Amino acid sequence: MIRFGGFHMPDHNETTTPLTAEEILRRDAAAVSAVFDRLPALWTGAPAKLVEAIQYSLLAGGKRLRPSLVLECCRACGGDAMSASVLAAAAAMELIHTFSLVHDDLPAMDDDDLRRGRPTNHKVFGEAMAILAGDAMVTTAFHLLATQADTKIAPKLIAELAGAAGAAGMIGGQVIDMASESISLTFEQLRDLHAKKTGALLVASARMGAICAGANESSLAAVTAFAQHTGLAFQIVDDLLDITATPEQLGKSTNKDAGRGKNTYPSLLGIDGAKAAADRELAAAMAALTPLGKAADGLRSLARFVVQRSN
């Protein structure tokens, strides 16, 4: 950016070259990271070991895709992506996502040793602490929204997040996933499973961002449809990467789906069929954004990234 005689003269890049997905993710991750830095204020008096266990998983990196979806949907709907409400929403979303990873990795569940390139939480802190650290991430997420978001929209944001994370959403999806091992699902059943297990949180991310922007019903519907299609594409690619990527690329174990008798899109559709399905969902996600015009360019970059990523 060039400042000239008090006037703001945008440079060429700023007006014509959209940010890459990596640049968007980096920018949004930095904004959310600043919120995480202030979380210890909500933990005053908490046992140091518990805070350490929470931060071990929360600050371990990861793509921060969900927070970015919150912030970019806010931008796409014309909102201020640096408002206290939307930053709290983005951070709360990542807290809930990280809680789900910590609990899903437990020996009683998926029994995973590696996550985001490091030993899983219970491998480092023990099972009891991992359960409690996950629990505390959930209460922190709602505490953050209740105290940092604009009180006029906080109940709406909390309802979106709690509903998406809960028995009819992500947690319910994990139950169905575990119950479906070694049972053959149809494409529709598998889609329903993932609409709950991973889709619900992605859709809530989009809706919370739009709510923070004060979006009207038609914009809210646009980002909802976008997130549904992107969520399905995301899951199909996840299944593909489990087969084609290395543990080093993913930062977690690979080739575990087949060993566990998990239903996956490649097992149902073949590798080429699954790739074609991901492309179809990407196209549908893009079509959903049409009403939002150029303001949604950040979301378009993110959606392409989701389908083309290698980790």
Place this chain on the structure above:
Amino acid sequence: MIRFGGFHMPDHNETTTPLTAEEILRRDAAAVSAVFDRLPALWTGAPAKLVEAIQYSLLAGGKRLRPSLVLECCRACGGDAMSASVLAAAAAMELIHTFSLVHDDLPAMDDDDLRRGRPTNHKVFGEAMAILAGDAMVTTAFHLLATQADTKIAPKLIAELAGAAGAAGMIGGQVIDMASESISLTFEQLRDLHAKKTGALLVASARMGAICAGANESSLAAVTAFAQHTGLAFQIVDDLLDITATPEQLGKSTNKDAGRGKNTYPSLLGIDGAKAAADRELAAAMAALTPLGKAADGLRSLARFVVQRSN
């Protein structure tokens, strides 16, 4: 009650004889039970087995002391104890309490087989489902408050509940409790442990009830102090009952504290010393209620019940 010619003629009992604690608990439990009956609307599309696991623990009875504390503190501060907000607050509180029991009973934590007179959740549904059912109780509690409580006070209620349940409250208390096994605590350390592990939720119950009544600062301070003292009395009596009661009376295992090297008030103060401490806390709780006058009679009954109970 006698209705006469369209006029409401209160009978003798209604104006002069306060309800017993058992009558208060029964009345309040019935009100909260009606909220629980409507929870399935928040779980539409959830796996049936997950709903079954949640309801197994949530509807297993128990004294419903915390919901009663919410409702009676609302009454003591002049509020309508049948308002949607306070009923949601009472039910959300019991959801969080029940979640903590389900997770604390897990093999990785206290490894208990018996709770409220029945096999613990993980004994019936398995560890994975018990973890997820507990998780879903938490999201349901916040979902309920965000959708049923008056939006003007919902953020305050959610902040109270999330703060009290979280890393600096109940969950932090459980971490300290587990870390303190086989280490000798002082009276002050033990009091701090319980202020977090059981006290925080009792204090939040009182404050949420008062917030629903639109209480002023002095009434809020009165019920806060009342709950702090009652909470400590409650825990001392809990420790005493672990030694003196039978498993049949308590509906859970007894004599487990000593075997685990847990710090208890009787082990620090002796049985008679612990009984005297409980009585002192009861007196302090009663003194805190003075500013609220006769409106707090329900709370007085509850506090006496807490100290004199045999289960």
